[in-house]
Amino acid sequence: xxxxxxxxxxxxxxxxxxxxxxxxxxxxxxxxxxxxxxxxxxxxxxxxxxxxxxxxxxxxxxxxxxxxxxxxxxxxxxxxxxxxxxxxxxxxxxxxxxxxxxxxxxxxxxxxxxxxxxxxxxxxxxxxxxxxxxxxxxxxxxxxxxxxxxxxxxxxxxxxxxxxxxxxxxxxxxxxxxxxxxxxxxxxxxxxxxxxxxxxxxxxxxxxxxxxxxxxxxxxxxxxxxxxxxxxxxxxxxxxxxxxxxxxxxxxxxxxxxxxxxxxxxxxxxxxxxxxxxxxxxxxxxxxxxxxxxxxxxxxxxxxxxxxxxxxxxxxxxxxxxxxxxxxxxxxxxxxxxxxxxxxxxxxxxxxxxxxxxxxxxxxxxxxxxxxxxxxxxxxxxxxxxxxxxxxxxxxxxxxxxxxxxxxxxxxxxxxxxxxxxxxxxxxxxxxxxxxxxxxxxxxxxxxxxxxxxxxxxxxxxxxxxxxxxxxxxxxxxxxxxxxxxxxxxxxxxxxxxxxxxxxxxxxxxxxxxxxxxxxxxxxxxxxxxxxxxxxxxxxxxxxxxxxxxxxxxxxxxxxxxxxxxxxxxxxxxxxxxxxxxxxxxxxxxxxxxxxxxxxxxxxxxxxxxxxxxxxxxxxxxxxxxxxxxxxxxxxxxxxxxxxxxxxxxxxxxxxxxxxxxxxxxxxxxxxxxxxxxxxxxxxxxxxxxxxxxxxxxxxxxxxxxxxxxxxxxxxxxxxxxxxxxxxxxxxxxxxxxxxxxxxxxxxxxxxxxxxxxxxxxxxxxxxxxxxxxxxxxxxxxxxxxxxxxxxxxxxxxxxxxxxxxxxxxxxxxxxxxxxxxxxxxxxxxxxxxxxxxxxx
Numbered sequence: 035x036x037x038x039x040x041x042x043x044x045x046x047x048x049x050x051x052x053x054x055x056x057x058x059x060x061x062x063x064x065x066x067x068x069x070x071x072x073x074x075x076x077x078x079x080x081x082x083x084x085x086x087x088x089x090x091x092x093x094x095x096x097x098x099x100x101x102x103x104x105x106x107x108x109x110x111x112x113x114x115x116x117x118x119x120x121x122x123x124x125x126x127x128x129x130x131x132x133x134x135x136x137x138x139x140x141x142x143x144x145x146x147x148x149x150x151x152x153x154x155x156x157x158x159x160x161x162x163x164x165x166x167x168x169x170x171x172x173x174x175x176x177x178x179x180x181x182x183x184x185x186x187x188x189x190x191x192x193x194x195x196x197x198x199x200x201x202x203x204x205x206x207x208x209x210x211x212x213x214x215x216x217x218x219x220x221x222x223x224x225x226x227x228x229x230x231x232x233x234x235x236x237x238x239x240x241x242x243x244x245x246x247x248x249x250x251x252x253x254x255x256x257x258x259x260x261x262x263x264x265x266x267x268x269x270x271x272x273x274x275x276x277x278x279x280x281x282x283x284x285x286x287x288x289x290x291x292x293x294x295x296x297x298x299x300x301x302x303x304x305x306x307x308x309x310x311x312x313x314x315x316x317x318x319x320x321x322x323x324x325x326x327x328x329x330x331x332x333x334x335x336x337x338x339x340x341x342x343x344x345x346x347x348x349x350x351x352x353x354x355x356x357x358x359x360x361x362x363x364x365x366x367x368x369x370x371x372x373x374x375x376x377x378x379x380x381x382x383x384x385x386x387x388x389x390x391x392x393x394x395x396x397x398x399x400x401x402x403x404x405x406x407x408x409x410x411x412x413x414x415x416x417x418x419x420x421x422x423x424x425x426x427x428x429x430x431x432x433x434x435x436x437x438x439x440x441x442x443x444x445x446x447x448x449x450x451x452x453x454x455x456x457x458x459x460x461x462x463x464x465x466x467x468x469x470x471x472x473x474x475x476x477x478x479x480x481x482x483x484x485x486x487x488x489x490x491x492x493x494x495x496x497x498x499x500x501x502x503x504x505x506x507x508x509x510x511x512x513x514x515x516x517x518x519x520x521x522x523x524x525x526x527x528x529x530x531x532x533x534x535x536x537x538x539x540x541x542x543x544x545x546x547x548x549x550x551x552x553x554x555x556x557x558x559x560x561x562x563x564x565x566x567x568x569x570x571x572x573x574x575x576x577x578x579x580x581x582x583x584x585x586x587x588x589x590x591x592x593x594x595x596x597x598x599x600x601x602x603x604x605x606x607x608x609x610x611x612x613x614x615x616x617x618x619x620x621x622x623x624x625x626x627x628x629x630x631x632x633x634x635x636x637x638x639x640x641x642x643x644x645x646x647x648x649x650x651x652x653x654x655x656x657x658x659x660x661x662x663x664x665x666x667x668x669x670x671x672x673x674x675x676x677x678x679x680x681x682x683x684x685x686x687x688x689x690x691x692x693x694x695x696x697x698x699x700x701x702x703x704x705x706x707x708x709x710x711x712x713x714x715x716x717x718x719x720x721x722x723x724x725x726x727x728x729x730x731x732x733x734x735x736x737x738x739x740x741x742x743x744x745x746x747x748x749x750x751x752x753x754x755x756x757x758x759x760x761x762x763x764x765x766x767x768x769x770x771x772x773x774x775x776x777x778x779x780x781x782x783x784x785x786x787x788x789x790x791x792x793x794x795x796x797x798x799x800x801x802x803x804x805x806x807x808x809x810x811x812x813x814x815x816x817x818x819x820x821x822x823x824x825x826x827x828x829x830x831x832x833x834x835x836x837x838x839x840x841x842x843x844x845x846x847x848x849x850x851x852x853x854x855x856x857x858x859x860x861x862x863x864x865x866x867x868x869x870x871x872x873x874x875x
């Protein structure tokens with residue numbers, strides 16, 4: 035080992051490390067030791083390297099504080115100059131606007147209404163924490179330290195008068211902070227910025243809708259909405275497809291949505307502007323008929339929360355003050371247009387799309403909407419949703435704006451220098467040319483209406499709806515009308531857009547526009563949408579997409595727009611990256627994997643006999659596990675028989691596995707009928723969708739050697755869906771015994787308080803079982819118990835002489851708290867390092 039005091043240079047250490055790797059490192063074990071020693075030496079070197087001296091200016095001021103590195107200053111002259119010029123707010127409001135941007139963002143969270151303990155959560159907030167916070171911290175944070183957001187339906191969203199940092203640091207808020215962390219971990223609440231909750235509320239989601247969330251940023255909220263009204267034991271007909279171009283963000287999305295325990299979600303990994311075309315048919319055999327033209331996969335609702343500069347989040351990300359520049363919004367404009375146009379192309383006629391950003395920049399907002407209306411002609415309309423969410427304070431969109439590039443302001447594209455016209459594109463500017471029906475008011479009337487609206491808003495700052503008449507935005511004050519009189523205003527009804535500014539309701543900033551599809555796009559419009567497909571067939575088409583929905587975008591990665599080929603990135607390495615990320619067209623040599631697994635044999639035979647052709651070979655995406663239908667009828671019948679699953683609950687055709695060997699699947703997932711149809715479609719079209727996750731984990735293999743006749747056990751997360759259909763392997767425990775099982779996790783049959791319960795458990799043959807908490811043990815109506823959505827149940831394992839709770843520590847802690855609160859019992863602390871699979875006897 036290199037001694038920590040040995041003088042050694044960083045260069046010599048790195049050279050030595052490269053030499054060891056090149057020479058093989060003397061074997062795997064020795065290589066690990068050498069790498070550890072190298073790391074320790076580097077840490078020692080960095081630890082003993084003297085810190086750089088503070089700046090001369092700090093020394094000159096005589097500041098003796100050794101930690102001279104202070105937080106970044108909350109100011110940026112370019113930011114202030116830009117938004118003053120854009121007249122994002124009136125001049126008399128500017129001081130209030132900019133001062134609030136420098137204050138911390140209040141913490142907010144949302145309750146999951148589809149949670150089993152939804153009522154308990156609301157009761158605890160209202161009866162316990164609300165009273166506690168009002169009594170303990172009202173002097174510091176105001177009288178309403180915690181209150182529901184008035185505009186969110188059902189009092190499901192809550193506003194706190196303190197930031198997340200203050201929540202962590204204040205000792206008086208410690209118990210409330212722990213409550214939020216735990217409930218968020220188990221999926222009962224979601225900690226989310228208030229304005230970020232707004233876009234899904236304007237989608238008007240119905241129970242049977244197919245919803246596309248691209249990029250996937252509001253997926254959990256959408257899942258809450260489709261599961262909120264479902265009946266116990268029934269899956270909603272609705273479906274959410276969440277798409278993200280970044281594989282790591284897909285992993286985060288999968289991790290977060292696992293708390294929802296849903297079988298109605300598909301996570302895909304594509305560039306949003308190139309989301310694949312697919313066909314959808316209820317009868318798969320129709321796809322292969324010569325006289326049947328396949329239909330594309332379309333969605334009833336599309337949420338385009340596009341990547342943006344993110345300056346609306348400046349209150350929670352203070353580093354944005356230092357990073358912000360006008361090039362960030364300019365560089366994303368074309369990508370935002372392309373993603374939104376793709377969303378419109380995938381939208382059903384009569385469907386609704388919501389476009390949103392967390393940016394205040396009109397180049398990323400109104401300019402994008404105007405371009406969508408211009409390209410789509412009369413195929414879409416911008417909806418006036420001023421009557422929806424009346425308690426939400428919002429402002430109408432801008433009608434005029436300017437574009438800044440290289441320190442210069444431009445009011446129209448003709449003024450842009452020739453060498454910059456491929457960067458500053460025409461769609462960034464307001465346009466007087468409209469292919470859509472123009473507003474009913476004349477140009478003069480628009481100006482008068484604009485001034486009137488400005489006066490009204492200044493009179494009543496917290497007006498719920500600032501404009502519901504045709505005309506341009508009220509955000510341009512009359513004082514600045516002369517300076518913008520020469521600029522070209524938009525004749526599109528952009529005042530129907532919504533801009534949320536922070537000082538109206540102590541929030542972040544957001545922009546929202548709601549679009550309605552009236553008719554299909556014509557061939558020319560579709561060509562505009564798809565003309566860049568040949569350049570961006572890969573999932574990482576644009577460098578900006580690599581930071582999809584990040585708060586900042588590196589300036590310098592400039593997106594270039596050209597009239598004939600759309601847009602491209604000035605990076606030659608992308609071409610090679612596209613080749614490296616292409617689909618794997620090689621089929622497996624394993625005969626079992628060459629079969630079409632998601633399409634039934636009957637449909638295959640029918641299609642082949644009718645059309646005289648075979649189904650296309652199924653290719654798999656690199657780095658993604660295959661999705662194979664689990665069709666081992668022997669195993670399925672064994673599971674059905676062992677747990678007594680009612681035949682009304684369909685298993686065949688709904689079970690899939692991600693294992694390359696479906697005959698030895700470690701986990702089996704359940705998918706809803708809507709997901710099943712899309713999987714069948716995806717196989718039929720050659721797996722155009724790159725699916726990274728889907729389905730609800732329902733069964734897992736076990737490693738027990740107790741002689742269990744069933745090779746699979748139930749998954750705890752699937753229990754709420756499956757419990758109403760199970761008639762065997764169910765035990766009913768008193769609150770005390772249920773609590774004991776959760777506390778100790780492994781309990782001997784003889785150690786239960788109720789001897790009857792221990793005898794019933796011992797009478798079962800070894801294997802998985804279900805324990806239900808039931809206070810009235812004399813009630814033998816098991817059907818009514820299992821159908822009750824408030825029933826608390828856990829998955830257990832009946833071992834040789836013990837009963838083992840198969841529940842994770844966070845879920846056990848949650849159940850312990852609910853039971854002790856409901857029955858007034860005492861519980862011990864749950865150890866966080868326990869593994870629910872370690873002690874199966």
